[in-house]
Amino acid sequence: MSDNEQCFFKTPIGTARIVGNQEGISEISVLNEELDSTQLVPEVLLECVKQLTEYFEGERKDFSIKINPKGTDFQKTVWDELLNIPFGKRTTYMKQTLKLGNEKAIRAVASANGKNPIWIVIPCHRVVGSDGSLTGYAGGLWRKNWLLEHESPSGQTSLF
Known part of the structure; x- marks a missing residue:
């Protein structure tokens, strides 16, 4: 296994820390502190930064980067199921469980x-409570709300 590279990337809702190597991206997390974006992004992370930039600019709905999350088999099964939630859609914890x-x-x-x-690539922000409430989000509920609004079709309609 090759050594992990990392970079920092400013987003509209905080600085993201991206970690990965030739096997794929293993972590994208949002920090509660503002850091400058990495000036020289490691080559193995360039496509991830590009796709996240496109996502935040409203030009990307699906990610095609190679991911390599670290977790238990059960966690990976849950995360794989999250990848099936389409952009702009929501599901509930119960529906996901079923x-x-x-x-x-x-x-x-x-x-x-x-x-x-x-973060974002595995879209756990698209899971809400059975009553539609925004429950539990490691990045903070305000970020979950921002992401859902960003992906909402009603936020992208035109009057003309």
Whole structure:
């Protein structure tokens, strides 16, 4: 396994830390401190920075970067299911749990969502409470709300 590279990337909702290597991106996290963007982005992270830039500019809805999240087999199964939630759509923790085949596992599924190491690309922000409420988000509920608004079709309609 090759050594991990990292960079920092300013987004409209905070500085992202991107970590990865030839095997893929293993972490994208949002920091609560503002850091300058990395001037010389390591080559293995360039495509990730490019795709995140396109996402925040409203030009990208799907990511095609290679990801390599670190977690348990159960967590990876939950994260794989998150990848099936389309841009601009939402699901609930219960619906996600039922798709995974065990409605009693809702707390474990919610916990795995909370441990998602690849912010935005694995879209845990698209999971809401059964009543539609914005519940639990490691990056802060204000960021979850921002991301959902950013992906909302109503936010991109024109009057003309």
